[in-house]
Each structure stands twice: as C-alpha cells, then as structure tokens.
Amino acid sequence: MTFPVETSRRLAIAALLAPLASTARAQAPAFPTRPITLVVSFPAGGSSDVTARILAEGMARDLGQPVVVENRPGGATVIGAMAVAQAAKDGYTLLFASTSALTTNPHLYQNLPYKVSDFQPVSMVAVAPWIIAVSPTVPARTLREFVDYARQRPGQLNYHSYGPGTGAHLFAAMVLAATGIEAEAIVYRGEAPALTALSTGEIQMMPANISGALIEQHKAGRIRIIAIADAARSPVAPDVPTFAEQGFAGVEASSWFGIAAPSGTPAPVVTRLQRAVAAALAMPDIRARIEGIGFSAQASSPEALGKIIDEHSRLWGGVIQRLGIRLQL
Incomplete structure (x- = not known):
C-alpha cells in the first residue's frame, strides 16, 4: 500500500514527536508541587x-x-x-x-x-447535628417537658440567634413549627456570650450545632441538652435522646x-x-x-x-x- 507524499510526511513527523510527547508526560510534575x-x-x-x-x-x-x-x-x-x-x-x-x-x-x-x-x-x-439546649433555670429535663413548659408561657421565652437567616434562626424555626411553641430570637455575637446567657437564664432555649464546648457545659450542669436532631444518638453525648425518640419524628437537621x-x-x-x-x-x-x-x-x-x-x-x-x-x- 502506498500513501500520498503529504500523508507520508505527516506520519513521519507524528512518529518522531510521539516519543517526545511521551517523555513530556512522564516528566510532568505530580500535583501538588507547592503549598x-x-x-x-x-x-x-x-x-x-x-x-x-x-x-x-x-x-x-x-x-x-x-x-x-x-x-x-x-x-x-x-x-x-x-x-x-x-x-x-x-x-x-x-x-x-x-x-x-x-x-x-x-x-x-x-x-x-x-x-x-x-x-x-x-x-x-x-x-x-443540630441540638436544643435549655437553661438550668428551666425545670424541664426532657423535650416533652420543655414543650409543656413553653406552651404555658406563650410569648415569654427567648432563644439565641446570630441574626435572620443564620443556621440557629432557621433550625429554631423548624423546632418551633414542629412543637407548636413560641419564642423570640435574641441576637448574640458568638457562641460564648450565648452560652453565658443560657446558663444565667437570659435566654431559655439554644439551638446549636453539637460541639465540644456545649458537651462540656452540659456535663458540668451549666446547660441541659435535651434533644438531638439526628437519626441516632451521638456517641459523644449518648445520654441525649433524639427528637424522634421523644415523639417529634421528622425533626432531623x-x-x-x-x-x-x-x-x-x-x-x-x-x-x-x-x-x-x-x-x-x-x-x-x-x-x-x-x-x-x-x-x-x-x-x-x-x-x-x-x-x-x-x-x-x-x-x-x-x-x-x-x-x-x-x-x-
């Protein structure tokens, strides 16, 4: 079989370049090469x-x-x-x-x-997972008890938020809708002042992501975590029941x-x-x-x-x- 001259020239050039391309690929630096x-x-x-x-x-x-x-x-x-x-x-x-x-x-x-x-x-x-913690000034030790406590005090309870649309605000809205209770948001600049407000009773409820700081405060009795919005209990807080365990199925976030x-x-x-x-x-x-x-x-x-x-x-x-x-x- 014979090829046209131009085609033969292209094939010859490709044959010459192939080893060079292969070498370039082999020598390309692996990612990453810097911080x-x-x-x-x-x-x-x-x-x-x-x-x-x-x-x-x-x-x-x-x-x-x-x-x-x-x-x-x-x-x-x-x-x-x-x-x-x-x-x-x-x-x-x-x-x-x-x-x-x-x-x-x-x-x-x-x-x-x-x-x-x-x-x-x-x-x-x-x-x-999100959790709900309550103040030690509140006599409730379970989510059901807190819901009953809140329903008897419409418009009297507060919870912490970092502002409209923040995670704490949105999760609180989910919880309020699921339980039928009422509470007003108070904005705090960070978890530390919110925890202080919860421990002293300035706010009665705190929606938050589970964290080491919250668990330490819970174990020390300065706050009380009463529910976790997960399918199962957390291994770092096994004493805290889920929302579903306490009759509020569907609250998972x-x-x-x-x-x-x-x-x-x-x-x-x-x-x-x-x-x-x-x-x-x-x-x-x-x-x-x-x-x-x-x-x-x-x-x-x-x-x-x-x-x-x-x-x-x-x-x-x-x-x-x-x-x-x-x-x-």
Missing part, C-alpha cells in the same frame, strides 16, 4: 476553624505539601466563598465549604455575588462541612484532593480529634457531596421560603 491554601469563612478559634486546621494537617501528610488555613470571615461566609470562586482553577486554593455558603445563602440573598455552580465539590469532611475547589479545576487534581481528604480522615488521630469536637468525620466522592448540597438546599430553602426571608448584602 495549598484552605480558605475558612469563619473566625479563628471556632469549631469550624479548628476542624479545618485538623483536616489540613492530615491532608498535608498525604500530599507532601503544606495546607495553609487562611481565615476570611465576614459577610455571612460570602467573603471567603468569593475568594475561592475567583481563584485560579488549579487546585491550590480551596474552600472549607459549609451549609451557609452553598445551601442557604443562595436562597437568602438576592444579590449573592457567586453561584453554587462556581464551585467543584471535592469531598465531605464532617457533619454536625445537620450542618455539613466539605472541601470545594473553583469550578473548572482539572479532574485529576480534584481526584487527588479527594484522595487526600479521605486519607486524612482515615488517620486515627485526625479522625479522633475531629470527632472529639462532636462532629462526625465523613469523607465522600465529589458526586456524593454534590447530592448533599442539593438535598440541604431543598431542606433549608423550604424553611427560608416559609419564613419569607430575603436579605441584602
């Missing part, structure tokens, strides 16, 4: 920040490069999320993603400067935390990052430290995290719609 920045949209020192720093330590061990936590709080997690949405699509800038950034903010803010599609899910990291990259990050990089998260959460010391906070450590595939984002978006979007909340940044 990775993990952006946390919360202030330093809180449970979310501590979890991110523990994870970063484990990821760095697996990746062989530092994973540096950078706190960018403010704007209801919008500042941190925007920094990552606008970052280079190379896997070197990641978001410690959360329920607020990717599932509630899109429903709350009319002028949100980013879209969920601006992010590529990488992996779940942890889940933190949690906050999730995960890793997301800018949309358009190459698939091999996303795969390598997901493997690093899974490897970190499989390290006994890393897992134990995260679960010691009260969170459940859970790695996942990018696809599974995408489904969780969608599911939580439907759940909290429905609550936000019922409350009629629309905010401006």
Whole structure:
C-alpha cells in the first residue's frame, strides 16, 4: 500500500514527536508541587476553624505539601466563598465549604455575588447535628417537658440567634413549627456570650450545632441538652435522646462541612484532593480529634457531596421560603 507524499510526511513527523510527547508526560510534575491554601469563612478559634486546621494537617501528610488555613470571615461566609470562586482553577486554593455558603445563602440573598455552580465539590469532611439546649433555670429535663413548659408561657421565652437567616434562626424555626411553641430570637455575637446567657437564664432555649464546648457545659450542669436532631444518638453525648425518640419524628437537621475547589479545576487534581481528604480522615488521630469536637468525620466522592448540597438546599430553602426571608448584602 502506498500513501500520498503529504500523508507520508505527516506520519513521519507524528512518529518522531510521539516519543517526545511521551517523555513530556512522564516528566510532568505530580500535583501538588507547592503549598495549598484552605480558605475558612469563619473566625479563628471556632469549631469550624479548628476542624479545618485538623483536616489540613492530615491532608498535608498525604500530599507532601503544606495546607495553609487562611481565615476570611465576614459577610455571612460570602467573603471567603468569593475568594475561592475567583481563584485560579488549579487546585491550590480551596474552600472549607459549609451549609451557609452553598445551601442557604443562595436562597437568602438576592444579590449573592457567586453561584453554587462556581464551585467543584471535592469531598465531605464532617457533619454536625443540630441540638436544643435549655437553661438550668428551666425545670424541664426532657423535650416533652420543655414543650409543656413553653406552651404555658406563650410569648415569654427567648432563644439565641446570630441574626435572620443564620443556621440557629432557621433550625429554631423548624423546632418551633414542629412543637407548636413560641419564642423570640435574641441576637448574640458568638457562641460564648450565648452560652453565658443560657446558663444565667437570659435566654431559655439554644439551638446549636453539637460541639465540644456545649458537651462540656452540659456535663458540668451549666446547660441541659435535651434533644438531638439526628437519626441516632451521638456517641459523644449518648445520654441525649433524639427528637424522634421523644415523639417529634421528622425533626432531623445537620450542618455539613466539605472541601470545594473553583469550578473548572482539572479532574485529576480534584481526584487527588479527594484522595487526600479521605486519607486524612482515615488517620486515627485526625479522625479522633475531629470527632472529639462532636462532629462526625465523613469523607465522600465529589458526586456524593454534590447530592448533599442539593438535598440541604431543598431542606433549608423550604424553611427560608416559609419564613419569607430575603436579605441584602
């Protein structure tokens, strides 16, 4: 068989270039070759920040490069999320993603400067169930007793919130609707002042994500955790029954935390990052430290995290719609 001259020339050039291309691929540096920045949209020192720093330590061990936590709080997690949405699509800038950034903010803010599609899910990291705690000044020791106590005092009880549309506000609305009780929100700037207000009776109810600080206060008798919004009791607070156990089936809610990259990050990089998260959460010391906070450590595939984002978006979007909340940044 003979080929036209031009075709023969092209085949000869391709044959010469093939070994060079193969060599280039073999010599391409493996990701990562420099430090990775993990952006946390919360202030330093809180449970979310501590979890991110523990994870970063484990990821760095697996990746062989530092994973540096950078706190960018403010704007209801919008500042941190925007920094990552606008970052280079190379896997070197990641978001410690959360329920607020990717599932509630899109429903709350009319002028949100980013879209969920601006992010590529990488992996779940942890889940933190919501709980209800009451003041020791309240004579109720179970959820049923607290509901009876509250129904006898319409308009007299308060609960803590960090402002309209925040997780505490939304979960409180879910609980009030399920139990038929009434309570007014008082805004506090952080968990510490809210805990003080609960322990002294300034507020009677506190919706919060389970955390080490809350569990310590509960064990010391300074507050009383009376229900957890999960399918099963928490191993770090086994004495606290679920809502369903106390006759309020359907009250299940949690906050999730995960890793997301800018949309358009190459698939091999996303795969390598997901493997690093899974490897970190499989390290006994890393897992134990995260679960010691009260969170459940859970790695996942990018696809599974995408489904969780969608599911939580439907759940909290429905609550936000019922409350009629629309905010401006």
